[in-house]
Amino acid sequence: xxxxxTTKSATRxxxxxxxxxxxxxxxxxxxxxxxxxxxxxxxxxFFGIVMQRHLMAQIHLWSGLALPLPIIVSLLGPWGHQxxxxxxxxxxxxxxxxxxxxxxxxxxxxADKFNPGQKLNAIFIxxxxxxxxxxxxILQWFRFFPVPWRQGATxxxxxxxxxxxxxxxxxxxxxxxxxxxxxxxxTGWVSEKWAGANASSWLxxxxxxxxxxxxx
Ligand code: HEM
Numbered sequence: 089x090x091x092x093x094t095t096k097s098a099t100r101x102x103x104x105x106x107x108x109x110x111x112x113x114x115x116x117x118x119x120x121x122x123x124x125x126x127x128x129x130x131x132x133x134f135f136g137i138v139m140q141r142h143l144m145a146q147i148h149l150w151s152g153l154a155l156p157l158p159i160i161v162s163l164l165g166p167w168g169h170q171x172x173x174x175x176x177x178x179x180x181x182x183x184x185x186x187x188x189x190x191x192x193x194x195x196x197x198x199a200d201k202f203n204p205g206q207k208l209n210a211i212f213i214x215x216x217x218x219x220x221x222x223x224x225x226i227l228q229w230f231r232f233f234p235v236p237w238r239q240g241a242t243x244x245x246x247x248x249x250x251x252x253x254x255x256x257x258x259x260x261x262x263x264x265x266x267x268x269x270x271x272x273x274x275t276g277w278v279s280e281k282w283a284g285a286n287a288s289s290w291l292x293x294x295x296x297x298x299x300x301x302x303x304x
Pocket of ligand 1: 119122127148151221223225227228246249
């Protein structure tokens, strides 16, 4: 697949390959299931669905255990080169990106493929996958852990649930209010115009490396 294509109306650029889109939607589905089942687990009797608690807990547990899989599978193997490249991008912060964060978006920035907010979101999601998996496993196999560990795990699991709800809801609002970004997560492509306005540094980089099929 070429990285840029000229259609009748505009030049479009590949932002996410199939592997990345599949990983994103598998991850989103698992997060959705976890958040849906977490609510009655937390509020149980309050919602009057105590009878289904066992089923909710099972769906929650198995979705939780599967949670790291989309990212691991999409990163490993020959199909994961763009995913690995984007992980490196997300972990690379320029001085002006740090300044942009420090000034809450007031300082000028030439945005990379992902802006600092998108990078932070990805880092948060990666970190909470590990944290929720570890604390969730302690909640599930509590017999093997001393009481202070169980209490700590419950506290961390619950506290980060609030943060996850806030970040995921914010992420969905951003997606719904930025239709071209959202469309690229379905089709893979963005217009050159969009890239110029939202990811100018990435667009420049792509123009320089246009002919290389590996440089996305
Ligand atoms: C989006 C990520 C997640 C969220 C928002 C979330 C949230 C929650 C919440 C709110 C509870 C109820 C805790 C309470 O009653 O005080 C819970 C319980 C639990 N979670 Fe998670 N969780 C997530 C991921 C995971 C993962 C990755 C695992 C992996 C094993 C897991 C395993 C469990 C277990 C075993 C319980 C106890 C269920 C029970 O009471 O029978 N969770 N979770």
